[in-house]
Amino acid sequence: MSEKIYIETYGCQMNFADSEVVGAILEGAGYTLCASLEPETPDFVLINTCAIRDNAEQRIRHRVRELRAMQGRHKNLRIGILGCMAERLQNRLMAEEDNVSFVCGPDAYRRLPDLLQQVRSEAGSQRAEVELSTTETYADIEPVRLASNGISAYISIMRGCQNYCAYCVVPYTRGRERSRDPQTIVDEARTLFNRGYREVTLLGQNVNSYSWPDTGFPELMDRVASIDPALRVRFATSHPKDLSDELLQVMAAHPNICRCIHLPVQSGSNRMLKLMNRKYTVEWYLDRVDAIRRYLPDCSITTDVIAGFSTETEEDHLATLDLFRRVRYDYAYMFKYSLREGTYASRHMADDIPDEEKTRRLNEIITLQGQIALENNRTEIGREYEVLVEGESHRSKERLFGRNSQNKVLVFDRIPAAGGPEAQPGTYRTVRVTDCTAATLLGELV
Ligand code: SAH
Ligand code: SF4
Ligand code: F3S
Numbered sequence: 180m181s182e183k184i185y186i187e188t189y190g191c192q193m194n195f196a197d198s199e200v201v202g203a204i205l206e207g208a209g210y211t212l213c214a215s216l217e218p219e220t221p222d223f224v225l226i227n228t229c230a231i232r233d234n235a236e237q238r239i240r241h242r243v244r245e246l247r248a249m250q251g252r253h254k255n256l257r258i259g260i261l262g263c264m265a266e267r268l269q270n271r272l273m274a275e276e277d278n279v280s281f282v283c284g285p286d287a288y289r290r291l292p293d294l295l296q297q298v299r300s301e302a303g304s305q306r307a308e309v310e311l312s313t314t315e316t317y318a319d320i321e322p323v324r325l326a327s328n329g330i331s332a333y334i335s336i337m338r339g340c341q342n343y344c345a346y347c348v349v350p351y352t353r354g355r356e357r358s359r360d361p362q363t364i365v366d367e368a369r370t371l372f373n374r375g376y377r378e379v380t381l382l383g384q385n386v387n388s389y390s391w392p393d394t395g396f397p398e399l400m401d402r403v404a405s406i407d408p409a410l411r412v413r414f415a416t417s418h419p420k421d422l423s424d425e426l427l428q429v430m431a432a433h434p435n436i437c438r439c440i441h442l443p444v445q446s447g448s449n450r451m452l453k454l455m456n457r458k459y460t461v462e463w464y465l466d467r468v469d470a471i472r473r474y475l476p477d478c479s480i481t482t483d484v485i486a487g488f489s490t491e492t493e494e495d496h497l498a499t500l501d502l503f504r505r506v507r508y509d510y511a512y513m514f515k516y517s518l519r520e521g522t523y524a525s526r527h528m529a530d531d532i533p534d535e536e537k538t539r540r541l542n543e544i545i546t547l548q549g550q551i552a553l554e555n556n557r558t559e560i561g562r563e564y565e566v567l568v569e570g571e572s573h574r575s576k577e578r579l580f581g582r583n584s585q586n587k588v589l590v591f592d593r594i595p596a597a598g599g600p601e602a603q604p605g606t607y608r609t610v611r612v613t614d615c616t617a618a619t620l621l622g623e624l625v
Contacts, residue, residue: 190229447502
């Protein structure tokens with residue numbers, strides 16, 4: 180009987196996409212993937228980890244310690260750590276967590292079948308595979324769709340990052356930037372569409388620095404969007420410095436490229452942006468927002484922001500609040516600055532904003548953004564959207580949910596109030612917005 184693997188994933192979408200590559204590599208080597216930890220009792224638990232902030236790492240440490248109890252009951256159970264924490268901490272992680280059998284970094288996943296065999300054959304041994312690559316893209320591996328609902332899938336198009344934002348650990352955990360052969364991307368998207376998928380999200384730490392001879396990111400988007408008008412295409416994440424008019428023109432030409440751009444700003448203060456090494460100014464950023472609104476008037480804009488970076492003053496913080504008022508984001512991921520060992524900031528800048536102060540600033544941003552999101556959503560009431568139906572609402576079996584092109588979640592009854600066919604997951608239906616919260620639009624089928 181083949182050994183069983185359970186993969187648990189933390190962190191960004193890239194990690195979820197990578198876990199699907201890992202799944203494919205291990206299935207190819209004869210392992211069986213389990214959908215849950217219990218009651219299946221796998222032979223290996225692989226934890227694909229994130230190192231972006233200290234609390235992300237603490238959560239994973241906690242999980243590893245929790246699994247120790249399970250190892251007491253199942254003596255054969257081995258734990259492997261994949262992803263960014265494996266790359267960042269390497270042998271140190273195994274020294275500190277002695278129930279971990281191996282660590283394997285994001286560019287070494289092809290070594291996993293050998294690694295698993297080694298730790299199985301040598302009881303008590305610990306192994307590390309953490310070499311980064313300048314070329315690995317896993318382009319030839321067809322991912323197993325682990326997280327998928329059969330409707331929406333991730334396609335990784337580039338790996339790594341070399342922007343070296345001062346606070347960020349990603350360039351150290353993911354290595355140099357490299358892009359994947361566009362033909363393999365288009366083929367993967369077409370195969371998904373033919374299997375019934377209706378949405379693909381092209382992924383990279385910075386998708387718009389995608390580069391292949393004769394194919395930049397706008398050309399790639401054009402090719403993927405041309406597969407079929409019924410295939411929605413999303414992408415994440417774009418760096419403001421590389422958001423070109425050309426990309427916005429390609430988006431405008433293809434209604435199936437979703438009207439949603441994630442454009443992480445990080446701070447509304449030029450002094451902070453410079454210290455962060457973000458390579459743009461507030462003025463540049465606002466010009467890009469204007470360009471989005473000009474080419475794509477119905478486009479939603481979302482962002483990431485960091486509160487309390489090194490030397491951030493009250494004035495800098497107020498500038499961030501001001502920027503939020505000007506842009507009026509539809510959604511924001513908001514974080515307290517967390518010092519990461521090895522980054523430029525950890526070597527040259529003090530982590531000098533007290534934690535209570537970071538928390539206060541973060542809470543002010545969260546409160547403001549909550550108001551803005553609710554106000555934005557209220558203006559949606561009465562509008563009609565084409566929604567890709569995804570499945571049952573988490574709150575009620577009577578209702579379904581789906582997203583519009585702007586990536587907003589709409590919740591609605593299965594059957595139109597006026598009668599008519601029940602909505603089916605994987606199909607497009609028109610939904611009229613009737614009510615909202617800050618996070619969700621409520622509606623009815625038209
Ligand atoms: N490549 C993307 C971001 C990837 S990391 C980009 O540049 O836009 C996701 C987000 O985590 C970042 O946008 C940033 O807001 C946040 N982040 C990264 N490092 C952080 C740190 N040290 N402390 C707090 N937040 C951080
Ligand atoms: Fe980190 Fe900056 Fe690269 Fe984004 S662009 S992953 S924030 S270094
Ligand atoms: Fe985390 Fe690595 Fe993604 S640090 S955010 S899992 S690239």
